[in-house]
Amino acid sequence: MWIEGRVIEKRDWNDKLFSLKISVDIGHFTAGQFIKLSQVVDDKRIGRAYSLVNPPGSDYIEVLAVAVEEGLLSPNLQELKVGDTIDVATKATGFMTLDELPKEEHRGKHLWFLATGTAVGPFISMMDTSEPWLSYEKVVLVYGVRKIEDLAYLEHLKQYEASYPEQFKLVLSVTREELRGALSTRIPDAIISGELEAKVGLKLSPEISQVMICGNPEMITQSQQVLQDRGLVKNLRRAPGQVTVERYW
Ligand SMILES: Cc1cc2nc3c(=O)[nH]c(=O)nc-3n(C[C@H](O)[C@H](O)[C@H](O)COP(=O)(O)OP(=O)(O)OC[C@H]3O[C@@H](n4cnc5c(N)ncnc54)[C@H](O)[C@@H]3O)c2cc1C
Ligand SMILES: NC(=O)c1ccc[n+]([C@@H]2O[C@H](COP(=O)([O-])OP(=O)(O)OC[C@H]3O[C@@H](n4cnc5c(N)ncnc54)[C@H](OP(=O)(O)O)[C@@H]3O)[C@@H](O)[C@H]2O)c1
Incomplete structure (x- = not known):
């Protein structure tokens, strides 16, 4: 269900908005689909959907996210640095294609x-x-x-x-x-x-x-x-x- 991805690039667009490039192989997907990113927080697994910004065929995934105030996962994603790991779902999904x-x-x-x-x-x-x-x-x-x-x-x-x-x-x-x-x-x-x-x-x-x-x-x-x-x-x-x-x- 989850595989380990590693952050290879992070860009802060402003103090809330950021993008992450993550090295991971999720196989084929269709442009417009989303992937789930996940962490275990206080012994509970939290998974959230993020649309893929990169086109199919890339050897990384890229997401653009906003840190939602008091959100369970997005503020943690904003804290990630190059070299850190994050759990990634094995497959992208979604019908907005x-x-x-x-x-x-x-x-x-x-x-x-x-x-x-x-x-x-x-x-x-x-x-x-x-x-x-x-x-x-x-x-x-x-x-x-x-x-x-x-x-x-x-x-x-x-x-x-x-x-x-x-x-x-x-x-x-x-x-x-x-x-x-x-x-x-x-x-x-x-x-x-x-x-x-x-x-x-x-x-x-x-x-x-x-x-x-x-x-x-x-x-x-x-x-x-x-x-x-x-x-x-x-x-x-x-x-x-x-x-x-x-x-x-
Ligand atoms: C199909 C799909 C694709 C998504 N793609 C993206 C994406 O590419 N980038 C992204 O940042 N988020 C995306 N989201 C939202 C994302 O899945 C999370 O809900 C978001 O990051 C908040 O998670 P959290 O655990 O920090 O907050 P939670 O503790 O789950 O709090 C959720 C609350 O935060 C608010 N919220 C959630 N997402 C947003 C948002 N993007 N902007 C403003 N308020 C929000 C809502 O009020 C929501 O009830 C997507 C959601 C879906 C269903
Ligand atoms: N604290 C901060 O400094 C800060 C900064 C940015 C984002 N955030 C947080 O980040 C999250 C996402 O913010 P966001 O700016 O990316 O998204 P957003 O609130 O959805 O705003 C993006 C655009 O959508 C418009 N919009 C909002 N509601 C609409 C509606 N009902 N109909 C049509 N258009 C609508 C907004 O217009 P309006 O401007 O008219 O609302 C804005 O132009 C929020 O949870 C927010 O609290 C916080």
Whole structure:
């Protein structure tokens, strides 16, 4: 069930937000899936899910995490240093993957990723594969955070802009500070007002859009509601829709 991983790199993005590269072999996984990390704390095993940021085929795993105040595991993960060990589940799992999206006439042309906080991670994993770029005419990442210092992997995200200038659009939403060029409203509000579509230059509609939403559960519920008002409904295996979600808590 658990194998020992060793931290080979740690990056502190701010005093709460950090990423860990861990040397471990978890075998094959699909971009968008998560792995469980675990420790025994006070004789009790605590395991928590973390989305993989690295693409399949890497000889390490990478996670982006926030230390939740009074959380049982995440503050301990933040304390880890290069060379420390951490228990890792033997297999990644999860259904927020591109191969779960509708195919053929239900596929849509535009793929939208809506993320808050650490949930940008699984979308990076997907964008580091060829799949979104081969399957969709446009790929949009909307990345919402409270403050500028909460923006992780910005350099990496800008590389997609350089590599796919016609195909990729990055929209940042920073809600508690001013950042030039970024939205200053929450993601669902920016959909309601039309500001998001105006910024991207694309419409959200059931005929052409596929939307994956990940992160803060209330953001997901509210985004799903505003999208439903536009006719975009949840994707089910038995009934293809346009919206696929993963809640982090
Ligand atoms: C499928 C899945 C993927 C996940 N991927 C990630 C990831 O990539 N990075 C990550 O940091 N977390 C991720 N999480 C959340 C993670 O599993 C833990 O819940 C989180 O690290 C808190 O664990 P804890 O033991 O420290 O806190 P606990 O003692 O379990 O306290 C949990 C409480 O902390 C809050 N909380 C949990 N996660 C977050 C969060 N990310 N941001 C804000 N508040 C939170 C909630 O209020 C929750 O009730 C994911 C969760 C799921 C279900
Ligand atoms: N103490 C600290 O300094 C500190 C700093 C950062 C994080 N944290 C902790 O880390 C955890 C995660 O914080 P986070 O900043 O990564 O995630 P977060 O609280 O989910 O915020 C990320 C983004 O989601 C937005 N959002 C929140 N609720 C929403 C909703 N209902 N609908 C739409 N958008 C919503 C936020 O907007 P708003 O700004 O409008 O809420 C913000 O833009 C929390 O437990 C937090 O307490 C602590």
